[in-house]
Amino acid sequence: MGGVPVRGRAVGELLRRWRQERRLSQLELSARCDVSTRHLSCIETGRARPSSEMVLRLGEHLQIPLRERNEALLAAGHAPVYPERALEAAALAHVAAALRLVLDRHEPYPAVVLNRWWEVVDANAAVPALLDGVAPDLLEPPLNVLRLTLHSRGLAPRLLNLPRWRAHLLLQLDRRIAATGDDRLRSLRSEVRAYPAPAGEGPEPSEPSEHDTVLPMVLRVGESTVSMFSIAAALSTAGDVTLDELTVESFYPSDDASAGVLARLLPGATAAGTRR
Known part of the structure; x- marks a missing residue:
């Protein structure tokens, strides 16, 4: 449907x-x-x-x-019962502080808080280093991760496994539309599907490599390559619309080399990858 x-x-x-x-x-x-x-x-x-x-x-x-x-x-003629407050509201202060703690403690690896529409609500200090070269208009708030990732002026030219990562994101988008029936997500799907498809993309997602235990996001950063997989987490007992729609997506290095690159990219890191 x-x-x-x-x-x-x-x-x-x-x-x-x-x-x-x-x-x-x-x-x-x-x-x-x-x-x-x-x-x-x-x-x-x-x-x-x-x-x-x-x-x-x-x-x-x-x-x-x-x-x-x-x-x-x-x-049905009844009043809504679930409030929708800004994350900065006093009533959500403890949750907002907990989310910020999760982001900070995840450094030197990237982590973001996203809303229902894949817009960045918050991010840790490891994220900006991955966005070098992205067109400024794609970085204007609200920064949308799907646009940022799949647009030709975003991360797409530096994604070394773009066909597979694009197929993964579009599948996630389709699933969220089915789960929510959200018209804004439908518009977003029409937009990102209209972006030029990468070479090698077929009607079905390409087969995973025999060496992949999870699907990585493989990104060229400067002269280095970073391979990362992500874990998404959501609040399981939210009683507020804003909180119900938040997801924390944390990225982890897929190999030791990527871990070293991410440690060095963190602002204030020393050559050994630790903060000054």
């Missing part, structure tokens, strides 16, 4: 589309939510208006993102 468009739809239609996206029958969902199949059918067809508690229960079992749960509540 390619995601669930949510705006401008009746709540029953929204919930039905989410159920279909999650590949659940009415019988399966009703059993999980402890509600009769008949009542669920009435909700989906508009013959019954769900309570806010029912919308939230269905949203939980359908794994609907918090932003879209709020929209479903509005569609």
